Amino acid sequence: MSGPGGELQPRGEDWELQVVLFEIEGVTYGVEVDRVLEVILRPEVSRVPSAAACVEGVINLRGSVIPVLDLRQRLRLGGDASRATHIVIALVQGTVAGLSVDGVLQVARIPVASVAPPPAAITGPDVRYVEGIAKLEGGLCVLLDLDLALRPEELLAVRGDLDGK
Amino acid sequence: MASDGGWTLTDDDRQIFLVEAEEMVQVLEEGALELERGGYGPELLQAMFRAAHTLKGNSGMIGEDGMAGYLHNMEALFDDLRGERIAVTPALVQQVLSGIDALREMLAQFAQGASPSAVQPMPREDPAAAASPGGDVMPAHVQEPSAQRRFVVTLAVDAECAMPAVRVFQAYQELSRLGRIEGADPQQDSLSNFQGRSATLVLSVERADEVEGALAGLEEIHLESVKEQAAAPASPGGDGEREAATQTVRVRVDVLDKLMNLVGELVLDRTRISDLVAGLDGGKPHEEDERQAELARASLHLGRVTLDLQETIMKARMLPIEQLFRRFPRLVRDLGARSGKHVHLELYGQDTELDRMIMDELGDPLTHILRNAVDHGIECPELRMLAGKPEEGRIALRAATEEGYVIIDVVDDGAGIDQEAVKRTALARGILTPEQAERLTQREVEDLLFAPGFSTAEEVTEISGRGVGLDAVRASLERLSGTIEVLSEPGRGTTFRLRIPLTLAILRALLVRTGDEVYALPIGAVRQIVKLSERNLHTAHGRPLLSDRGSLIGLQSLSRVFEGPEREGEPFAVVVGAGDRQVALRVGALMGEREIVLKSLGDFLGTVPGLTGATILGSGELALVADVRYFLRGAAAAPKEQAT
Numbered sequence: 001m002s003g004p005g006g007e008l009q010p011r012g013e014d015w016e017l018q019v020v021l022f023e024i025e026g027v028t029y030g031v032e033v034d035r036v037l038e039v040i041l042r043p044e045v046s047r048v049p050s051a052a053a054c055v056e057g058v059i060n061l062r063g064s065v066i067p068v069l070d071l072r073q074r075l076r077l078g079g080d081a082s083r084a085t086h087i088v089i090a091l092v093q094g095t096v097a098g099l100s101v102d103g104v105l106q107v108a109r110i111p112v113a114s115v116a117p118p119p120a121a122i123t124g125p126d127v128r129y130v131e132g133i134a135k136l137e138g139g140l141c142v143l144l145d146l147d148l149a150l151r152p153e154e155l156l157a158v159r160g161d162l163d164g165k
Numbered sequence: 166m167a168s169d170g171g172w173t174l175t176d177d178d179r180q181i182f183l184v185e186a187e188e189m190v191q192v193l194e195e196g197a198l199e200l201e202r203g204g205y206g207p208e209l210l211q212a213m214f215r216a217a218h219t220l221k222g223n224s225g226m227i228g229e230d231g232m233a234g235y236l237h238n239m240e241a242l243f244d245d246l247r248g249e250r251i252a253v254t255p256a257l258v259q260q261v262l263s264g265i266d267a268l269r270e271m272l273a274q275f276a277q278g279a280s281p282s283a284v285q286p287m288p289r290e291d292p293a294a295a296a297s298p299g300g301d302v303m304p305a306h307v308q309e310p311s312a313q314r315r316f317v318v319t320l321a322v323d324a325e326c327a328m329p330a331v332r333v334f335q336a337y338q339e340l341s342r343l344g345r346i347e348g349a350d351p352q353q354d355s356l357s358n359f360q361g362r363s364a365t366l367v368l369s370v371e372r373a374d375e376v377e378g379a380l381a382g383l384e385e386i387h388l389e390s391v392k393e394q395a396a397a398p399a400s401p402g403g404d405g406e407r408e409a410a411t412q413t414v415r416v417r418v419d420v421l422d423k424l425m426n427l428v429g430e431l432v433l434d435r436t437r438i439s440d441l442v443a444g445l446d447g448g449k450p451h452e453e454d455e456r457q458a459e460l461a462r463a464s465l466h467l468g469r470v471t472l473d474l475q476e477t478i479m480k481a482r483m484l485p486i487e488q489l490f491r492r493f494p495r496l497v498r499d500l501g502a503r504s505g506k507h508v509h510l511e512l513y514g515q516d517t518e519l520d521r522m523i524m525d526e527l528g529d530p531l532t533h534i535l536r537n538a539v540d541h542g543i544e545c546p547e548l549r550m551l552a553g554k555p556e557e558g559r560i561a562l563r564a565a566t567e568e569g570y571v572i573i574d575v576v577d578d579g580a581g582i583d584q585e586a587v588k589r590t591a592l593a594r595g596i597l598t599p600e601q602a603e604r605l606t607q608r609e610v611e612d613l614l615f616a617p618g619f620s621t622a623e624e625v626t627e628i629s630g631r632g633v634g635l636d637a638v639r640a641s642l643e644r645l646s647g648t649i650e651v652l653s654e655p656g657r658g659t660t661f662r663l664r665i666p667l668t669l670a671i672l673r674a675l676l677v678r679t680g681d682e683v684y685a686l687p688i689g690a691v692r693q694i695v696k697l698s699e700r701n702l703h704t705a706h707g708r709p710l711l712s713d714r715g716s717l718i719g720l721q722s723l724s725r726v727f728e729g730p731e732r733e734g735e736p737f738a739v740v741v742g743a744g745d746r747q748v749a750l751r752v753g754a755l756m757g758e759r760e761i762v763l764k765s766l767g768d769f770l771g772t773v774p775g776l777t778g779a780t781i782l783g784s785g786e787l788a789l790v791a792d793v794r795y796f797l798r799g800a801a802a803a804p805k806e807q808a809t
Contacts, residue, residue: 046779047682047729048766048770048773049728049729049773049775050727050728050773050774050775050776051770051773055769055770058766058770058779058787060781060785060786063426063430063433064426064764065764065765065766065767065778065779065781065787067766067767067769069769092769093769095769096767097767
């Protein structure tokens, strides 16, 4: 989804997106497969004191320290990360980060034609990171632009707020 | 944008061009400052001419004709200087410096991907006019051109020679008796693994024919050629530069980082294996099991090799501090000129090596301290005369290594710190109460300079203001696990002393556990470890204190500091400190001292207060690396309790 231009660029009717589908709090989300480095079973996550609320902590991924981000916070889903079973290791903003998810469903090919823009009811500054809604056989899937959903300066800003109070 | 022909400029080409250009510009700038001070000779003019010439050639080669044209004029100017057709005047120096600034600007544009051809041409001096007598000609303490000449000596080792390294070493030895070896490939200290069949070196010597004689006594090696290094204007393509460049290879920074990471992994595995071996040892002595003894030996060897590898890679990441220092002479000169002061910066210990990453971080703090020295330290020329000092102010920038640390001193010969003025400012800013001001020692007064809010908008000047005070400087040093202190002698000058660890990547740390979290405390900050008991635990004003050999130390729960739950009855306290501040941290368990590889928490987390990063333990578990200074800040704010 997030091609070089950061936007959906349909290249003809038969153009398909390859998307990794995962579930958080019962909602199906998708991110472009090129973004995803791997999916791992959720290991022990070490808490990082004073980090932003959507930073769950850090994990050891074969010798590298990788931050784990909790999309629940960012997507205002409620619930908590303890239900998460897997971590999707993805490239976000050019760095490697993990996303806590409740389950990974599959890798799907989605024809671009079946992707609808986000409905007007949910647009607004908070949902810029929704690229579109894709119709799948089993229901709908929210396509995410991770770069927009997880901008470091926003995460830092969140921490600033916490410090301030 | 760059090429006319079919050849396109790759990113690598651009990068190489830019790196070389920066070196040339640096030569020009250093030269210009030398010219201004008058201590130059024909060699300097020659070097400047060559730098302009080479850069011109390079610019032309990549199709940047605008830049090449500009450099053509600059080259012509140095040619005139060299030929004594024009003289060095302050105006000319200024012209050269402005020219260098314009070049930098063009290079910056080029680095951005633009083609900087639409620049004004370098103003061309008319030799006749410029050489007119009676002008403000600067005296040149012209150095005698030395009788020594530089030769490029190429040696060939016979094909059947079993130990080429030995032969080349002997040849170097013989040649170094004749004159100075300016450079060699292979370098003398990297000869031990040399297996090649030829060696090249640059030798400063009076006569070429001596070279052959010196080598006559050696076997299996003979002289292939002796060529004088071009001292005349280099022919297009610059043979001279190419020969000097063969001693080093440029390595991409990310490749080094990757190597460093891999070595880090290896260090961890080594620790893991030696832990395992230690575990096996427990039951019975080695002799009973030959394989176990073998394993222990292999583990020991692995440890040695890893350590060696680690040190070597670390060395590869180190750069001479000259890379950082060399931009400052110009800075200081310009700052001085702007405030009507003559200030000269002297550089010492430029070959002191420092981790590249740390060097990057030191630029801003040092710039600030130098600005400070020029603005507040060095007096104006009249005052200096009155005080019986030379009109020209001196600032020395000195680097040296001391037990795993690099010490950088910024020493000025200015007025020193006015203690009373500092106290007045601190009072006015509300940093200090009048009662406190009465009792301050000199050291404490000087420490006030680093207090947040001490430097404010009121004293913003073009030079040192900008509302950033020395507190910001101290903060940046603390991020590097370094310290800064100031020493001042009224009337004699001020010294800022910076202490920075040689490298941040690998450090020894004490691992402690609180609940299920593991933290690493850098060993340099650990003063001692105490088992808590009723006898050494106290409370004063509701605050827990640890009494230790007559002094009382504030006690904090590590878990609480890091926003964890209160953990009752944790049995140990680790006293950490820096300088004259210390604090005791209460922890649940001690896991011993280890070598750890410091890893960044990454862009997403940025700088987290109290943490410098994370590390991975032998068990695969993660530990957060605590920034001890974070605890000490709290300690400094708390009232000091002293037992008598």
